[in-house]
Amino acid sequence: MMSAIVLRAVVFAIAFYGVSAALTVLFAPGLLMPYRVVLFLKQTWLHTVRWLVRRVLGIGLEIRGRGNLPDGPVILAAKHQSAWDTMGLSLLHPEAAFVLKRELMWIPLWGWYVKRMGMIPIDRAHGVAALRNIAAIARERVAEGRPVLIFPQGTRTAPGAKRPYLPGVAAIYTALGVPVVPVALNSGMFWPRRRFLKWPGTITVEYLEPIAPGLERRKFMRVLEARLEGATERLEAEAAERFPWLPAPSPAAPDRESAGAAAKT
Secondary structure: OHHHHHHHHHHHHHHHHHHHHHHHHHOHHHHHOOHHHHHHHHHHHHHHHHHHHHHOOOEEEEEEOHHHOOOOOOEEEEOOOOOHHHHHHHHHOOOOEEEEEHHHHHOOOHHHHHHHOOOEEEOHHHHHHHHHHHHHHHHHHHHOOOOEEEOOOOOOOOOOOOOOOOOHHHHHHHHHOOOEEEEEEOHHHOOOOOOOOOOOEEEEEEEOOOEOOOOOHHHHHHHHHHHHHHHHHHHHHHHHHHOOOOOOOOOOOOOHHHHHHHHHO
């Protein structure tokens, strides 16, 4: 089986980077078009990637708890285990404004797409000022009728690893006064962070019970972490049982980036 896993990973890498580079250049004139055109181009790329993930890597997708998504403005607070998450969640929520590192907007060409999609950059070096800035932009996106998506731990966290929940999500929750839907997932079991090999199976994304606005900040953080961590551990255990060929998680120690982010924000 290992030889097949390696072959699939090689074929996927060639196809993914080749198709992504080609579409990035081909779609570049669309950057001058209205937002809806850019949105269509983004989704076209994401559907192509999803097809490759399913057909080449053998990774499917299961979605649970759609009924927990309220009508109207919402903040999606998602676990972040894998590179799959930004693509998969963006495909599921086409108009979501992601909170992301400002440096991602500096990537030539690709960063222009990110900017045109109205994402929410955070400059971690500016501490409290950065939190005020993302809250202000998030308020604008919600006023436009768009959901806001944030990874509360600020960086990819391997299955089984523990990283702090950063205050950015609380800043947005307090400022916007809209429900927060925790989003648990187990993508890191199949597409591990910083690993070339990917493992076949089914990624599960689960929307949990919304957290109503109005909680005191520290209580909100406790509720969010408890719900997300508990559900994520459950989904990881399910994946290990359903797909016995998955390697046992080997969580890495917190890296400098996440430790620095926690200290600054």
